[in-house]
Amino acid sequence: MVDNTSAFHSSEYDRKIRQTFPYYEDFFAQVVELVRTVHAGPVCWLDVGCGTGMMGSAAFGNIPLERFVFMDSSEGMIGRAKERFRFPNAEFSVSDVRDLQYENEFDVITAIQVFHFLQAEERRTVLRQCHAALKENGILVSFENIAPFTETGKTVCLEKWRRFQMEQGKSREETEGHISRYGKDYFPITIEEHLRLLRESGFRVVEMLWFSNTQAGFWAMK
Ligand SMILES: C[S@@+](CC[C@H](N)C(=O)[O-])C[C@H]1O[C@@H](n2cnc3c(N)ncnc32)[C@H](O)[C@@H]1O
Incomplete structure (x- = not known):
């Protein structure tokens, strides 16, 4: 049984996620480059x-890094992260982002594929x-x-994503299983909706960082 909301058990996550997202490694390189550019000094970071x-x-x-907090609602995932990092300024928290209660504590908050x-109302609260x-x-x-903007766009984008996963060695059954999670296990919104929600949540700067097919990155400054 899977021990988190992603499609993969924490023990096989690192291998499977690379078969699922084109450019997965690039997400992190993009974030590092952005943080380097925006914040010069040691940063307090919540992931x-x-x-x-x-x-x-x-x-x-x-x-x-002055402080880096690893947060996840899954004990299995936090367990894996803990095995990896022995840094004195790393903290680990098994908690749900919907219960986030910090005030003015972080220079950077990241949420990668989370x-x-x-659900729509939860997004508003969490932002x-x-x-x-x-x-x-x-x-x-x-x-x-x-979410692509149109039904035709959705069909084409999901077909591209299907093809990528099969080229990475996933079976047709596993690939279809992943594609069918759209709107059932995860609830994508369009780029326009993302930008509007971020603005409505009080951020004074709202920008896109990266985009390809069915994945996109955004950043927003308080
Ligand atoms: C697709 S994985 C992404 C993991 C990691 N950020 C990465 O990019 O490899 C989604 C992660 O979000 C966590 N998650 C999902 N809903 C959450 C919530 N409400 N609060 C905290 N963590 C959550 C899951 O347990 C899972 O570890």
Whole structure:
């Protein structure tokens, strides 16, 4: 049985996720480059839905860190992340992002492939909570599965994604299983809706970071 909301058990997540997302490694490189550009000094960083800790893996060694909090609602995922990192300034929290209660504590909050699991109203609440948790000029960076603008766009984009997964060695059955999660296990919204929601949540700067087919990255500054 899977021990988190992603399609994969924490023990096989790192291998399976690379067969699923084209450019997966690039997400983290993009975030590191952005944080480096925006924040010069040591940063306080919260990674929500951290999974096995890929974001931390890219951040440690590349960015001066005062504090890095790995947060995930899955004990299995946090367990994996913990095995990876022995840094004194790394903290681990098994908690749900919907219960986020920090105030003015972080320079950076990342949510890599996490918020698409939230329902529409939960998204609104969580974005406001992230805004509250950031310091002034702090940034939220989110990568997500996004909704194409039209039904035809959705058909084409999902077909491209189907083809990618099969080329990576997944069986047809497994690939179809993943594609069928759209709108059932995760709830993508369009790029336009993302940008509007971020603005409505109080962020003074809202930008796109990256986009390809059915994944996109956004960043927003308090
Ligand atoms: C697709 S994985 C992404 C993991 C990691 N960020 C990465 O990019 O490899 C989604 C992660 O979000 C976590 N998650 C989903 N809903 C959550 C919630 N409401 N609060 C905290 N974590 C959540 C899951 O347990 C899972 O580890």
